[in-house]
Amino acid sequence: EAGVAQSPRYKIIEKRQSVAFWCNPISGHATLYWYQQILGQGPKLLIQFQNNGVVDDSQLPKDRFSAERLKGVDSTLKIQPAKLEDSAVYLCASRGGRAQTNEQFFGPGTRLTVL
Amino acid sequence: QKEVEQDPGPLSVPEGAIVSLNCTYSNSAFQYFMWYRQYSRKGPELLMYTYSSGNKEDGRFTAQVDKSSKYISLFIRDSQPSDSATYLCAMSGSGGGADGLTFGKGTHLIIQP
Numbered sequence: 445e446a447g448v449a450q451s452p453r454y455k456i457i458e459k460r461q462s463v464a465f466w467c468n469p470i471s472g473h474a475t476l477y478w479y480q481q482i483l484g485q486g487p488k489l490l491i492q493f494q495n496n497g498v499v500d501d502s503q504l505p506k507d508r509f510s511a512e513r514l515k516g517v518d519s520t521l522k523i524q525p526a527k528l529e530d531s532a533v534y535l536c537a538s539r540g541g542r543a544q545t546n547e548q549f550f551g552p553g554t555r556l557t558v559l
Numbered sequence: 560q561k562e563v564e565q566d567p568g569p570l571s572v573p574e575g576a577i578v579s580l581n582c583t584y585s586n587s588a589f590q591y592f593m594w595y596r597q598y599s600r601k602g603p604e605l606l607m608y609t610y611s612s613g614n615k616e617d618g619r620f621t622a623q624v625d626k627s628s629k630y631i632s633l634f635i636r637d638s639q640p641s642d643s644a645t646y647l648c649a650m651s652g653s654g655g656g657a658d659g660l661t662f663g664k665g666t667h668l669i670i671q672p
Contacts, residue, residue, distance in 0.1 A: 448602070477659055484567065486647050486662030487603065500659055535602055546591065548660065550602030 446470065448551035450536050456557045462524040465554045469517070469538030475499075476513055477548060478521050479535040487535055493519065523556075531558045562586050565648055565663030573671050578635040582648035582663045585629065589650040589661070592624050594633045597645045597665065606646075607633065638670045 449468040457463050469476050474495050479487035490509065492499040495516035504511070508527070513519040523530055533553040539546070565582045572578055580594075591610055595603035607622040609615045609631075615622045621634040631650075635642055645667050649660040 479659075484664065486563075486565070486649075486664050487660070488662070489659030492659045537602075546608065547605045550604065552600070552602050555600075 448536055448538055448549055450534075450551040450554050452554060453552065454555045454557075456559065457526055459528055459558050460525040462522065463526055463556065464520050464522045465534050465536075465556075467519045467521070467536030467551060469519070469536070470549055473538035473540040473549075474516070475539040476519050477537040477539075478511055478519070479537065479550075481533045481535055481553070483532070490521070526556075526558045528558050531556055562661050563648065563650060563663040566666055567664045569667040569669055571669040571671060572638060574638060574640060576638050576670075578638050578642070578668060578670075579632060580635075580646050580648075580666050580668070581630065581632045583628075583630050584650060584661075586650075586652075586661070587626075587629070588652045591651045592622070592631050593649040593651075593660065594620075594622055595647040595649055595662075597647060599644075603647055640670045640672050643668060643670045 451466050476493045478490045480490050481487040490504045491501040491511045493513040496513045509523055511521045533555050535553045536551045537548040539548045563584045594607040596606050597603040609622050609624050612624050612626045619636045623632040645665040647665040648663040651658040651660050
């Protein structure tokens with residue numbers, strides 16, 4: 445089965461600009477997560493979706509970050525306006541499917557550099 | 560105090576050695592414990608998944624959880640150069656691992672040929 449797809453793989457922007465990331469989870473996975481991984485740190489959960497509803501967005505900086513998952517499949521994460529401290533790898537993960545295991549499958553991530 | 564503490568290393572050992580990695584945590588609500596391996600410029604991939612206290616073995620890998628001490632470990636036997644990567648411990652509460660995960664910083668492991 446195909447893995448979690450993310451695009452773009454790399455993005456460089458100036459501070460105060462806007463940026464959007466896209467994620468396509470594994471087919472049939474109802475749960476989708478966005479994590480932020482700053483260099484030298486472990487991933488930190490930003491938001492969790494169950495189908496197209498938000499389960500947990502307690503750590504999402506809502507003044508600048510937004511995310512949506514229309515139709516319960518693909519998801520986009522947006523930052524507007526970006527700050528220097530937003531430089532990180534943004535990882536998308538999905539879980540679910542027929543086996544209903546607890547494993548979260550991660551995509552390769554989008555590496556964001558804010559100058 | 561962070562919820563999950565993990566020594567970032569780097570930890571360098573010769574090929575064939577037994578490797579011991581560990582994490583401590585403070586949140587007693589954590590019940591599901593995982594170890595992920597992350598190669599450079601890749602997403603994390605699940606290595607081991609355990610529930611509550613006890614041991615679990617899978618090939619060269621053994622995961623141990625001691626909830627009374629809030630301490631988890633991953634042992635790698637007969638380490639290989641291909642095991643060189645960052646190892647992340649991760650935990651979640653009562654959602655069966657379906658909750659968002661809380662990760663440690665990761666330990667950078669280097670296996671010298």
